[in-house]
Every structure is written in structure tokens, then in C-alpha cells.
Amino acid sequence: MLSLALRGMRTRWVTFVGSFVALALGVGLIATMGLALAATFDAPKRGTERFAGARMVVQASRELAVATPIGVRTSPLANPPAVPRKWAHRLAEVGAVAEDRTFPVSVSDDAVLGRGQGAGAPPVGHPWGIAVATPYRLSSGRAPAAPGEVVVTTGPGARIRTGDRIEVGTPEGTGTRTVVGTVPSAGFETAFFFTAAEAARIAPRIDRVTVDADPAAVRAALGDRSGMTVLAGADRRRADPAPDRDEKALVSVNALLGTAAGITAFVSVFVVASTFTFAVAQRRREFGLLRMAGATPGQVRRMVYAEALVIGVLAAGAGCALGRWGAPRLAGWMSGQGIAPAWFRIGEQSWPLHVAFWTGLTVALAGVAVASFRAGRTGPTAALREAAVDSGTMPWSRRLAASAVLLTGLGLLVLDLATDPGDLLKRKTYLTQPMVLIVAFALLAPVLMRPLTRLLTWLPARLPGAVGMLAGQNAVAGVRRTAAVAAPVIVTVALACSLPGTTATIGEAKAAEVRAQSRADFISSAGGAGRALPDAFLAEARAVPGVTVSASRSTEVTVLEEGTALVRSEAHAVDSAEELAAVSELPVIAGSLSDLDDHGIVVNEEWLTTRVGEKVPVWLGDGRRVRLRIAAVLAVGTGSNGVYVTAANAAGAGVDRADFVVAGDTDRADVERQLRAAGAAHDVEVMPAGPWLTAHHPRTSESTRLGLLMILVIALVYTGIALANTLVMATTDRARDLASLRLTGATKAQVLRLVAVESVMVVAAGAVLGAAASAVNLLGVRAALGLLDVGSGIVVPWLEVAAVTAVTALLAAVAATLPAAFALRTRPVELAGARE
Structure with a gap:
């Protein structure tokens, strides 16, 4: 055999x-x-990067640890506490210490520092005294000795030199600094070094302390209840900037490649x-x-x-x-x-x-x-x-399989809409669930292709000439062939419509939700993680007549659900509930925002406990455990409606956003002029709310967009090759049919035109089925948004769908006509009489 x-x-x-x-x-x-x-x-x-030269590093715990019946559960803290000054003094008694402070810094032109500056991380400031515990050593100049002097890290191509004067922004404001020294970049951060006194004035809190002493003596000085973590040896890595950045970077890559x-x-x-x-x-x-x-x-x-x-x-x-x-x-x-x-x-x-x-x-x-x-x-x-003629192309086994798959896809969609509409907005669902519908439509192709091809060829069949009529009849007679050719087209068009269409629809819904919830006329933001708006700017903005200012801080709260799972939630800390209500229109479904105080919290529907008035134990961003009363409950929406607390529960986070509302009888133009003047004095940009929300609204990240593009390109290339492959197989097998057409009087050009029209028509039919599969998916997403009370329409990626369809149609025409032209080189009588 x-x-x-x-x-x-x-x-x-x-x-x-x-x-x-x-x-x-x-x-x-x-x-x-x-x-x-x-x-x-x-x-x-x-290995250890920043503190490679330190013997011991002491810092407050960066991790929340909670004992549960199934073991200790941990979660990183959003706002780790500082090292209390009393512990810094206690450690100075057992060995030489250096206090480390880290605060955000901005420079007008990052290019002057060169390349390789910490993988794009924002610049930060440190006291020069900590440099002895790090890899930084002066390559030119001297250490800073007076206020206004800095040492900077420089990478390849740096244009900055010792003696240069540059504009440097700190939490105190922007001022001119003199570069008195440079150090080579260590690759993990862009650092500016100030004198110890100036760094302590800019950032009073102590982030960590390096100690040159025996580990046992350090631990004895701190005791068991200090809340401090002692790091030695390889553990010093935990004090590096973003020590888990490699693992975090791989999480997103893993998710993308897993989907792909x-x-x-x-x-x-x-x-x-x-x-x-x-x-x-x-x-x-x-x-x-x-x-x-x-x-x-x-x-x-x-x-x-x-x-x-x-x-x-x-x-x-x-x-x-x-x-x-x-x-x-x-x-x-x-x-x-x-x-x-x-x-x-x-x-x-x-x-x-x-x-x-x-x-x-x-x-x-x-x-x-x-x-x-x-x-x-x-x-x-x-x-x-x-x-001779296809018959029985849809046996009962395939009919049952197609029906089961179709019902499964529709059933999952209806189940999500009935139980958890928000699940349809999650990437794992909206990227994978359409596959079930695609399989169903492909299995049903032999049944759907006949009426669909008749419909698509109805008009061409009535035009002069026999090409349109023959193309339709050939497709109807060879259903197996047309279904096999249409299969990769169904997949490609459905993916081209579903993937970018769903992400764009959800992105537009998130943007619409954010716009609907904002009453602000102007907005300012700090412009980066760890950065804060200057207090002086906020004070000047509050002094503008006719303006209500709501300052908010980004933090997190953590709750233990069902006694075993630590769940972190993004939170916004506001100064007062009145200011929050003045600048926003949040979707409150229970309780009232006016009840939010230092002992309250506003949660959303996703929380396990949502009864207004009930107290819930939570851990704040610095690890403190408090019991807060639920003041109000928000609709979950697209998932961006977070948690709200007051500034007292912000764990020391700085103000990173300010919303401004102008009273109705106030001159808006004059208010804008005063706010912009205050912002210019403190290097803060004040923007009208519309443009700010457009620039900052939730949208598909560039890496996600490129990842989806990668998936689409791979799918398009592969299915394109498979389409050409199938057409070559099918056309080669039809040599006798083509020869029969030649014997009836058709010219070579007419036969090739017939083959091209038939292949394009089959691609069109496959595109219709693929679009139908993706339409069901997009309608499901739109229904989910409607159930979540989010007003937004469906975004159809017409350009992508048209491009994919055009490319596959062109490829199909070429892949069908080339082997047909090759077969027609043989005399029709010889082909018609050939045996298989």
C-alpha cells in the first residue's frame, strides 16, 4: 500500500x-x-545595578504581605513609606551611612544627555553622597558643592559639558543649574546629582539608607518591629530602580505572543x-x-x-x-x-x-x-x-458539527451579555471568541456558497457575454472547490475586521465614557509617573476668581476577597467630595459622592462588597490597614471607573492632576489667561479639557497596535499563500474542463478571463462570510457597551477590510490564471482525451 x-x-x-x-x-x-x-x-x-558598591541597604518594605488560610499572599505597594529619620540616626551609630532620596527631574532637551539613559526612563535626582554606593564615578569636573550645581550622567553622543548651564525642573520648580561634573551612564537610569542639603530640601523623605556595617549589627539596631527591610548580597537588587522591569516587560510580551x-x-x-x-x-x-x-x-x-x-x-x-x-x-x-x-x-x-x-x-x-x-x-x-458534479457536499456529520459550533459561539456571546457584559471587553475574550464563529461559518460554507454565489453573479450573468453566467454556474457545480478556496478568505477577512474593529470600538467607548464624566473646562497633569504638580501652582490656581479646582492623586487600595485573594484597585485621592462633584459626573448607582470623607471610600460594581454604609478593611498604597465606609458605588462601565478616597488616604502621593471648572458668570478668556500664566511660572501646561482628554484618553497602546498588526500580517501572508496553493491545486485539476471550453469555441483569453472572474467571485463570497462572522462579534461588543450604559458606535476598519479583500482577490486571480495559462499551452484535444 x-x-x-x-x-x-x-x-x-x-x-x-x-x-x-x-x-x-x-x-x-x-x-x-x-x-x-x-x-x-x-x-x-x-546582578545588583545601582547599589553594587553598598554593603547594606535599608529601606521600608515595598511589599504588602497578608496571612491567609492558604498561605501568605503578597502584593507590591504603590506608595512605599519612607525610612523614618529616627532609624537613619540609629543606623548611623553602627556604621557609615548615606541617605538616598529620589525625586523627578525634567530637562528641556533630553538629547543633550545622549543615548542609553535608562531605557527611556524619566530623569531623576539624587544627593551626591549616595554616589559612593553606586557605579557612578566622575569622568570630568567635580562633585556639587553649592546650591544650583549638578552632576549629570551622560551617554554616547551627549552634547553637554562641564561648565554648561541648563534649565532643570524639580518639584520645587524650574531653574538654571550649572553642570560641575559628569559621570558615564550606567544604563538603568538618567540621574542628576545635587548637594545633600539641596536634595533634602527638594525631597525631605528618605527613600533608603546604605550602611557600611555588619548585617547582624544592622538588624539588631532596627529590631523586629521597625518595618524596615535589610538587603545584603544579591538582595540589594531589590533596591534598584524597577528591579522587576525585566519580568514586567515579559508579561506584556507573553500576553501578546500568547494571543498571537x-x-x-x-x-x-x-x-x-x-x-x-x-x-x-x-x-x-x-x-x-x-x-x-x-x-x-x-x-x-x-x-x-x-x-x-x-x-x-x-x-x-x-x-x-x-x-x-x-x-x-x-x-x-x-x-x-x-x-x-x-x-x-x-x-x-x-x-x-x-x-x-x-x-x-x-x-x-x-x-x-x-x-x-x-x-x-x-x-x-x-x-x-x-x-462529475459535486453532490452530498454537506453530510449530516458536518451539518451537526457546524450547528454545534455556531450555537456554541452564539451561546457564549449571549451568556456573556446576560451575566457579565464587561467580559466581552476583555482582550482574551474579544480576540479568541470570534474564532468559534469563524469555524462555524467555514463549516457552513458548502451550504452558504451556492445561494451566495448566485446572488453575487446575478448581475454579471445578465451582462453581455457568457463569462458571468459560466463563472456562477462553475462555482455552483464545484462547491467543494469554492468552499476550499473561500475558507482562507473567511479567516483573513474576519480577523482583519474583528481584531482592529473591536479594539477601536472599545477604545472609542472608553474615550466617550471619559468625556461624558468630565465637567472640567481646563485640565493640568504632572506628565509622568512619580511626578507631581507644584503646590505653588495649585495655590495660584485656587486664587483665580470664579474657578473651582479639584486636585487628585493616583494611588491604589488593596482588599482581601473571600479571605484568600489580594485584589489591587487603582484609586484617585481627592481633596474634597464637593470639588470632585463639581468637576465630574460619575455614574453613581448607589449612595452619594457628598458622603465621601476621610473615613469613606467610593467603589465600583466589581467589588465584592458594594453595600452603602458597610465598612470594608483595605490596605492603602503605603501598606497601612484601615476600615473605610462605602459612601457610593459606581457603575463599572468599560472598566476605567476606579476607586475614590480622600487625600488623607493617599499614602503620601503627590497631586498629579488638577481639573478646573469656571463659574458661568466668569470671563472664561480671562480665567484661561491667568491659569496659563500660573502654569508658565511653574513649568505646568494648562489645556482646555477637550484637547486634554483627546490627548490622554484611554487608547490602544502602540505595542498592542503593532502586535495586532503583526498577527494580521502573519495571518494574511499565510492564508494568502494557502489561497494561492489551493487555487493552483484546483485549477490544475480542471485542465479537462478548460480544454472542453476551448473545444466549444472559447478563445484562450476568454477562458483565462472566466477563471479570473470565478476566482475573484469566490473571494468576494468568502469575504462576505468573513464579514458576517466579524459582524456578529462586533454587534456583541456593541450590545455589551449598551448594557454597560456606554454610548458609543461600532468602529468598522473599512480600510483594512478593503485592503485585505483586494489583496486576496488579486492573489486569487493570479494564482488561478497562471496554472490555467500553463495548462492551455497543451492542445485542447489532448487535454480532453487525457485520462486521470
């Missing part, structure tokens, strides 16, 4: 080459994504299975002849499985080699585009190759399973009759 299979493969080499290409590319795609995903599981091992791997694996499996099924269906006449010659159903099935096994092993091996070649290039592209960190590299893992190989082989065998069973069961005369 194996020898018969090999001889059959040599005879029908076009079909088997097509299957080989589809499977090799599919396995290569799965292997590439698998290797890239595996590389995100381990971050590089880094799931989608590309789905596309690969779908297309490979469709290609192998079509390859077997093409050979119904051959199976009929074998059955007539005496072959048993089992022998036919074994031959088909033997062919699939040979093709599968060879193609899966080639795909693994392709994946090993492609994964490093994918990682390099992601690093270059900023999607992944610069150090991201493919490791030596081999398990993704095993997964890809066995997945490809399994899909190849599964793809021929049903078709081979049906081919072996069909009698000789029935197989020959089916070979």
Missing part, C-alpha cells in the same frame, strides 16, 4: 506539493510562535485541515476507479493515510526547520519595534518544535480522516458520478 501511495504521489505531484506547502508553512508558523513564546518564560538574570500563538495556530490548523480535506476530495474519480478495480474500502483508506503520513512527516520536519529559522528574526523585529525589550532573544527550548511537529502531523491525518472514510464507503459508480 505504501508503494501504491508513493506512485500516486508522483502522478498527482501538484496536489501533494500543495498539501506539503500548506502543512510546512503551518508547522513553521506554530514553531516560530512557540519558540518566541517559550523565550518569554525566563527573564535574564541580572493562539490565533496563528488556529489559522494554521484550519487552513491545513481544509487543504488536506480538499486534496482528498479532489480524487473521488481516482477512488471510484480503484473501487471498480477491486480495491476494498479499507485499502483505499490505508492508501490515503499512508500518503498523509508521508507528506505529514516530511512537511512537519521542514516546518520545524522553518520555525527555527524564523523565530530569531521575529524576536529581532519585535525588539526593534519596541514591542519586546532590547535583550529579548530566542532560547534553546526544543519543546515548541515537538508541539509543532506532532500538531502538524495530527492535523494532516485528521484532515483526511473524514474524507477518506467517506471515499472508502462510497461505491464505485457513486464516486464516479460525484466526480
Whole structure:
């Protein structure tokens, strides 16, 4: 049977080459994504960076630890507390100490500092005394000795020199500083060093203390209840700037590649299975002849499985080699585009190759399973009759499978709408749930293609000439062929519409929700994490007549749900409930904002406890545990409606946003002039609320946009190749039909035009089905937004859909006409009389 299979493969080499290409590319795609995903599981091992020269580092705990019945649960603190001065004095008694302070700094032109400045982190300030515990050493100049003098880090290409005077902004304001020295960049931050006295005036709180003493003496001086953490040896890494930045960077890459791997694996499996099924269906006449010659159903099935096994092993091996070649290039592209960190590299893992190989082989065998069973069961005369005109293209097994998948997709959609509409707005749901609908529409393609092709060819069939009529009739007669060609088009168009369409729709809904909740006329923000608006600016703004100012601070609160899970929530701390109500229109569904005080909290519907008046134990951003009374409950909306507390519970966070409302009888232009003047004096930008919300509203991040683009490009390229591959297989198999057209009087140009029109028409039908699948998904998202009381329309990515459809149509026309032109080089009489 194996020898018969090999001889059959040599005879029908076009079909088997097509299957080989589809499977090799599919396995290569799965292997590439698998290797890239595996590389995100381990971050590089880094040693201590900033405090490599320190013997001991003492800082307040940066982590909340809560004992639960199933163990200690931990969560990072948003606003870790400072080191109390009494402990700094106590430590000075056991060894030499250096107090470290870190505060935000801004410079008018970051380029003067050169490249390599802490991977794009905002500049920060430190006292010069801490430099002895760090890798920084003077490369020019001297240490700062007077107020207004600074030492700066410089990278390659820096234009700053000792003696230069530059504008430097600090929490005190912006002023001119003299550069008295420079130190080479250490790569993890952009640092400005001030005198100890000036740094203490700018930032009074002590972030950490380095101690040159025996660890046991340090711990004895602090005792057991100090709340301080003593770091020595490798633990000093925990005091570095963003010590977990590598792990955090990999979390987003892992999520992106996990989604990409799931989608590309789905596309690969779908297309490979469709290609192998079509390859077997093409050979119904051959199976009929074998059955007539005496072959048993089992022998036919074994031959088909033997062919699939040979093709599968060879193609899966080639795909693994392709994946090993492609994964490093994918990682390099992601690093270059900023999607992944610069150090991201493919490791030596081999398990993704095993997964890809066995997945490809399994899909190849599964793809021929049903078709081979049906081919072996069909009698000789029935197989020959089916070979002439497609019949029975939708057996009951496929009808049941299609119905089950369609009902599952619709059922999941309805279930989410009924129980948790917000779940449809989560990326894992709106990126993966459409796959179920895509499979359903593809399974239903043989049923839907006939009426759809008749509809699409209704007008062309009535135009002069026979091309339109013949194209429609050929498509109706060859449903298996048209369904196989349409399958990759359905996938591509559905992804091109669903992925960017859903993200854009949700992004627009978030922006609309933010705009609807704001009453502000002007807004100012600090412009970066850890930065704060100057108190002097806020005081001058409050002094402007006719203006209500609401200052807010970003913090977090943590709650223990069901006794086992620590849940962190973003929170905004405001000065008063009256000011908050004046500048916003929050979606309150229970309670009242006016009841918010230093002992209260405003929560949203996602909280486990939402009864107004009930007290809930929470941990603030600095780790303090308090019991706060629920003053009001907000609708969850798109997920951006956070938690509100007062400034007393802000854990020392600085004001990072101020909203201004102008009284109705006040001259708005005069108010704007005064606010802008106050902002200019303190290097703060004051913007009208509309432009500010447009610039800062929640939107799809650049890395997410590039990630989705990567998924779409991969899917488009692969399905495009699969489409061309299937069309080459189908057109080559139709050589006798094309020859018959030539014998009836059609010219070569007319035949090629017919083939092109038919392929484009099939692409159009597939595009309609793909658009229908994505429309169901987008309508589900819109329904979810409506149930969440968010007024926003559906954003349809017409440009992406049109581009994908046009590219696939052009590719289909070329892939169909080229083999047809090659086949027509042979005399029609010879082709018509040829035996299969």
C-alpha cells in the first residue's frame, strides 16, 4: 500500500506539493510562535545595578504581605513609606551611612544627555553622597558643592559639558543649574546629582539608607518591629530602580505572543485541515476507479493515510526547520519595534518544535480522516458520478458539527451579555471568541456558497457575454472547490475586521465614557509617573476668581476577597467630595459622592462588597490597614471607573492632576489667561479639557497596535499563500474542463478571463462570510457597551477590510490564471482525451 501511495504521489505531484506547502508553512508558523513564546518564560538574570558598591541597604518594605488560610499572599505597594529619620540616626551609630532620596527631574532637551539613559526612563535626582554606593564615578569636573550645581550622567553622543548651564525642573520648580561634573551612564537610569542639603530640601523623605556595617549589627539596631527591610548580597537588587522591569516587560510580551500563538495556530490548523480535506476530495474519480478495480474500502483508506503520513512527516520536519529559522528574526523585529525589550532573544527550548511537529502531523491525518472514510464507503459508480458534479457536499456529520459550533459561539456571546457584559471587553475574550464563529461559518460554507454565489453573479450573468453566467454556474457545480478556496478568505477577512474593529470600538467607548464624566473646562497633569504638580501652582490656581479646582492623586487600595485573594484597585485621592462633584459626573448607582470623607471610600460594581454604609478593611498604597465606609458605588462601565478616597488616604502621593471648572458668570478668556500664566511660572501646561482628554484618553497602546498588526500580517501572508496553493491545486485539476471550453469555441483569453472572474467571485463570497462572522462579534461588543450604559458606535476598519479583500482577490486571480495559462499551452484535444 505504501508503494501504491508513493506512485500516486508522483502522478498527482501538484496536489501533494500543495498539501506539503500548506502543512510546512503551518508547522513553521506554530514553531516560530512557540519558540518566541517559550523565550518569554525566563527573564535574564541580572546582578545588583545601582547599589553594587553598598554593603547594606535599608529601606521600608515595598511589599504588602497578608496571612491567609492558604498561605501568605503578597502584593507590591504603590506608595512605599519612607525610612523614618529616627532609624537613619540609629543606623548611623553602627556604621557609615548615606541617605538616598529620589525625586523627578525634567530637562528641556533630553538629547543633550545622549543615548542609553535608562531605557527611556524619566530623569531623576539624587544627593551626591549616595554616589559612593553606586557605579557612578566622575569622568570630568567635580562633585556639587553649592546650591544650583549638578552632576549629570551622560551617554554616547551627549552634547553637554562641564561648565554648561541648563534649565532643570524639580518639584520645587524650574531653574538654571550649572553642570560641575559628569559621570558615564550606567544604563538603568538618567540621574542628576545635587548637594545633600539641596536634595533634602527638594525631597525631605528618605527613600533608603546604605550602611557600611555588619548585617547582624544592622538588624539588631532596627529590631523586629521597625518595618524596615535589610538587603545584603544579591538582595540589594531589590533596591534598584524597577528591579522587576525585566519580568514586567515579559508579561506584556507573553500576553501578546500568547494571543498571537493562539490565533496563528488556529489559522494554521484550519487552513491545513481544509487543504488536506480538499486534496482528498479532489480524487473521488481516482477512488471510484480503484473501487471498480477491486480495491476494498479499507485499502483505499490505508492508501490515503499512508500518503498523509508521508507528506505529514516530511512537511512537519521542514516546518520545524522553518520555525527555527524564523523565530530569531521575529524576536529581532519585535525588539526593534519596541514591542519586546532590547535583550529579548530566542532560547534553546526544543519543546515548541515537538508541539509543532506532532500538531502538524495530527492535523494532516485528521484532515483526511473524514474524507477518506467517506471515499472508502462510497461505491464505485457513486464516486464516479460525484466526480462529475459535486453532490452530498454537506453530510449530516458536518451539518451537526457546524450547528454545534455556531450555537456554541452564539451561546457564549449571549451568556456573556446576560451575566457579565464587561467580559466581552476583555482582550482574551474579544480576540479568541470570534474564532468559534469563524469555524462555524467555514463549516457552513458548502451550504452558504451556492445561494451566495448566485446572488453575487446575478448581475454579471445578465451582462453581455457568457463569462458571468459560466463563472456562477462553475462555482455552483464545484462547491467543494469554492468552499476550499473561500475558507482562507473567511479567516483573513474576519480577523482583519474583528481584531482592529473591536479594539477601536472599545477604545472609542472608553474615550466617550471619559468625556461624558468630565465637567472640567481646563485640565493640568504632572506628565509622568512619580511626578507631581507644584503646590505653588495649585495655590495660584485656587486664587483665580470664579474657578473651582479639584486636585487628585493616583494611588491604589488593596482588599482581601473571600479571605484568600489580594485584589489591587487603582484609586484617585481627592481633596474634597464637593470639588470632585463639581468637576465630574460619575455614574453613581448607589449612595452619594457628598458622603465621601476621610473615613469613606467610593467603589465600583466589581467589588465584592458594594453595600452603602458597610465598612470594608483595605490596605492603602503605603501598606497601612484601615476600615473605610462605602459612601457610593459606581457603575463599572468599560472598566476605567476606579476607586475614590480622600487625600488623607493617599499614602503620601503627590497631586498629579488638577481639573478646573469656571463659574458661568466668569470671563472664561480671562480665567484661561491667568491659569496659563500660573502654569508658565511653574513649568505646568494648562489645556482646555477637550484637547486634554483627546490627548490622554484611554487608547490602544502602540505595542498592542503593532502586535495586532503583526498577527494580521502573519495571518494574511499565510492564508494568502494557502489561497494561492489551493487555487493552483484546483485549477490544475480542471485542465479537462478548460480544454472542453476551448473545444466549444472559447478563445484562450476568454477562458483565462472566466477563471479570473470565478476566482475573484469566490473571494468576494468568502469575504462576505468573513464579514458576517466579524459582524456578529462586533454587534456583541456593541450590545455589551449598551448594557454597560456606554454610548458609543461600532468602529468598522473599512480600510483594512478593503485592503485585505483586494489583496486576496488579486492573489486569487493570479494564482488561478497562471496554472490555467500553463495548462492551455497543451492542445485542447489532448487535454480532453487525457485520462486521470
